[in-house]
Amino acid sequence: MKRRPTSLITFLIGGIVSLGVAHAGTTILIGNNGSGTNLSIPDTFGDNIGGDITGVATTTGGGTPTVDLTWAASGGTNANTWQFHTWGGADSAAGGAFQLDGSSTNSVFSITFDAGTSHVFTLNGFNFVGDTNNDTYQYRVDLVQVGGATVYTSTTPLWTTDTSAVQEGAPSVDVNFTGVAGASYRLDLTRLNDDTGDAGSRVDIAIDNLSFSSTAVPEPSTSLLLGMAGLGLLVRRKRR
Numbered sequence: 371m372k373r374r375p376t377s378l379i380t381f382l383i384g385g386i387v388s389l390g391v392a393h394a395g396t397t398i399l400i401g402n403n404g405s406g407t408n409l410s411i412p413d414t415f416g417d418n419i420g421g422d423i424t425g426v427a428t429t430t431g432g433g434t435p436t437v438d439l440t441w442a443a444s445g446g447t448n449a450n451t452w453q454f455h456t457w458g459g460a461d462s463a464a465g466g467a468f469q470l471d472g473s474s475t476n477s478v479f480s481i482t483f484d485a486g487t488s489h490v491f492t493l494n495g496f497n498f499v500g501d502t503n504n505d506t507y508q509y510r511v512d513l514v515q516v517g518g519a520t521v522y523t524s525t526t527p528l529w530t531t532d533t534s535a536v537q538e539g540a541p542s543v544d545v546n547f548t549g550v551a552g553a554s555y556r557l558d559l560t561r562l563n564d565d566t567g568d569a570g571s572r573v574d575i576a577i578d579n580l581s582f583s584s585t586a587v588p589e590p591s592t593s594l595l596l597g598m599a600g601l602g603l604l605v606r607r608k609r610r
Contacts, residue, residue, distance in 0.1 A: 395431040399580040402466030411452040434584045438484045445477035467499040467576035484554035491549045494581035497542040500531030512558040551587045
């Protein structure tokens with residue numbers, strides 16, 4: 371029995387190992403832009419963040435310079451928009467949050483993530499932030515592949531906020547979904563209930579600490595390509 375050349379095996383192993391190497395970066399968006407309260411969030415806020423931005427984002431591994439974001443809202447009762455909001459009270463040291471202004475039953479506030487064709491996108495999660503008016507909230511959280519199926523869905527428990535701390539009782543959402551290269555994904559937050567209290571206070575709900583990642587899609591290395599070519603030659607020789 372003939373032995374395959376050691377050099378060819380080395381080529382194949384080296385190529386396969388290099389195929390699995392990819393660069394990952396993580397961004398956590400935080401809601402305080404340092405400019406005050408009730409300012410509309412730009413549609414492209416959080417695009418292509420490659421490093422820490424004080425009061426806006428923290429990053430690891432180089433951040434997510436390949437991910438484009440689009441913020442949108444529909445079905446609310448007031449401004450129907452995402453807003454920066456500087457929260458006070460016990461959580462004032464945390465800075466701020468992303469307010470779902472005009473949120474009411476069946477309103478949908480969404481963020482679309484597009485990592486392009488050279489990266490895959492991961493949504494890690496986020497947390498809701500309550501108000502200080504003892505109002506009650508419930509949301510459905512969906513992650514949808516744009517043009518495709520819903521890849522993640524969950525419903526928060528019905529929770530009532532507390533006047534002593536704006537995060538009291540507000541749930542965190544751990545999504546931990548990794549997509550495929552070339553696909554974009556939309557995070558939808560759908561309001562499931564209206565509080566019976568004051569209409570002006572019941573819209574004061576927000577999210578914060580929006581965490582997402584991107585991972586480069588590795589390209590086949592030269593050694594892998596050469597190894598595959600060499601394997602093809604061996605197969606041809608064996609058939610002769």
